[in-house]
Amino acid sequence: MHLTDDRYQRDRLRLELALRLLRHEARTQTIRYWTGLSDDRVRKLFRSYIKPGAGLRRHRGKSPEQVNYFLRSGVIGAEAHALASILLLFGVVADQPNPASIRKIPTISRGRLLCDGYEAYRRVVPRPRIDFEHAAFLAKALTAGDEIRLRFCPACEALNIVETITLREPHCRACEAAMPDKPKTPAPGRPLRAAAGPAADAAKLPAAPKA
């Protein structure tokens, strides 16, 4: 492949990702972070490609930055656990934090994986409540690992989001077993479970229609 073809391909992927992010109503700073496009370019893309009647909004202000949102006990917390499981399965996040990777410029391919994961979440949860900005923040926070991280329950192997530094020993959302500090990964070949309660049940793939 010629260098110019390579560059053309990269630019095309960058624009495709930006449009996908716009359709998820991501903020300009989020689109800039994942694509490297300037704010001005993002605004021009929105005006050129998104029809006025498409029902999409441009959100202003800062992106979310409170990890407590994901640790709530209700439906949001349950959905955050389902989403974290999907992000792990799609390879958007690893089961261990990797803060070094966050300092590198996010690659287009990682941005596409994030969109894949978020779109899968919206398909499997009947009434998804977590917006794209929070999904992108969850991926970033789990990669940084300084406030929250993933932990597998030693009793039932469900995936949990836990505070990185806490005086209370966290308990599994699925079986309520204590989860000591040492993270444990499930044995190979064991299915990944989301510790999420009602939304985890909702997050299961829909049954095939009856004939």
Ligand SMILES: [Zn+2]
């Ligand atoms: Zn458990």
